[in-house]
Amino acid sequence: MASNRSYTVIGLFMFGAIALVVVGVLALGGNRLLSNSRQAIIFFDQSVLGLSNGSKVLFRGVQVGTVKNVQLRLDPNVGKARIGVTIEMAGNNTVMMNGSPTSSDVTTEELVRRGLRAQLVVWSYVTSQLAVNLDFQPDTKPRFVANRDDMELTEIPAVPSEIEQLKDTVTGLPWKDTLETVNETMESVVTLANDMDQLLNRMGPNLEKTTTTTREAIAAARDAVYMNSRQFEKTLESVRALTDNVNTQIESRDEQLTRLLDNAEATSANLQQLSENLEDLTDPNSGTRQDVESAIRDLSAGASSMRRFAETLERDPNALLFGGGQR
Template structure:
């Protein structure tokens, strides 16, 4: 009988030891260390959040979830989900080796909590702590005996809220109208494109023929222009040669004529000296001198014009 009681007592004691070990191991509780408890009150869904879920501060593990409850406000029939957190002070150190200030002081400095999805495959969630003084501290006094850490919306929640505020139906209608317009335009293009391609091909062929004709015409004009320019150069050279030769002959003729006029004038002057002032011969001589002077002046003028414009010998004066 005594042996049986001893065995039963040992079995019970072993069960208690195993239970304590399981609580310490899986509940992350150290009976020889001080823990800090806090509460986070959720008003949305706690899907994916379970007891034992990690609590991190900017990715650093600082505790775990120890309890999840559901509380109703009978006056407003509003559901609240208090989530109790167990924080390990040994995970947090101070630069001046002093004791870390309490949860309430951290909250006043901007400590906030949010629910983040750890894995999209499993859907498991965790509590993430961070400082965000810009988020208002919304507290729920009376829901828990532990200090409360205000909640802010997570990135997923903010994204979901933004998507819910989008006019999705209107956007879908606009997209459908746009797709219908594109379809109508595509059908129209399918009908008109062959005709446009044929017209473009015909225009291209006509343009090519026009370009070929213009090219041949330009080549012909270039050949004719080259021939004309060559002939004009030849004529100009010949005219220049003739003008140069005739200019030299004319110059000699003018010199001879001028010499003859001078000699004649000298001779008439000598005759005048031997003729009486009132005789008929004197009158004839005076007339002859005047004619010779006029002829000399005309010859000098003509010689000057020829020297300035030799082409007068070929073309004459233009009317």
């Protein structure tokens, strides 16, 4: 009986120990066992100062894992050294579009074929801490560093960071040619400035002479303007006198024109009266016309008598002494 009890106590003790181990494992690393985590490696050419174990692994700002190890890996075949960064991506932060856990069929290799790339980003500008950012860039050609057959972990190709891209862009600029061009331009400017200085020194006396001549010309022009102004004033006075004379002549002629107009009006009245008298004379019913016609008839009879008397004298001159009856 005693031995059976001891075996039971030992079995209970062993069972309790195993239970404590399981609880501890679940407490400390159970999340990893149940999270379907996966690991991958990334090789960077640039400096990883600021990246350490435990740094964040992001996908467009969402943390999907952490950095597990940062190692310097040498490649004796090509004589290069690479920075190998091992990351661990937790499956509990990555789900499908409908919210279900990710399938084991979606492997890291498949994600790389679809364009998954890794890039260093600044996580904190205060502490200069870096992070690894994952994103799909299918347009970029993957650059694998290690032979995939020799690697235990899947390699995620790295792309240059924004700082490296900016540095490459700046480095690719033709700074030397630009500086040489700037230097030549500055030398040309200095030479031009010296030439201008010498030219101004040579032109200084000529400029002074020109200035003096200009001042004299301005003074002469001022005097000429003054003289012309005086002559112009005299001309204006003559014009004013002529205008006054013309006004006086016009006033005197105005009186004569007035008298002439009066005479013309009187003559017009006389002509009007004469016209009326002529109308009276030409009127058939006018007595004056009848008297005139009678006088004209008398004058015509007298003229006929004178003509006959003249003819008689022409035929017989003695008729004036003896009379016409004697013949």
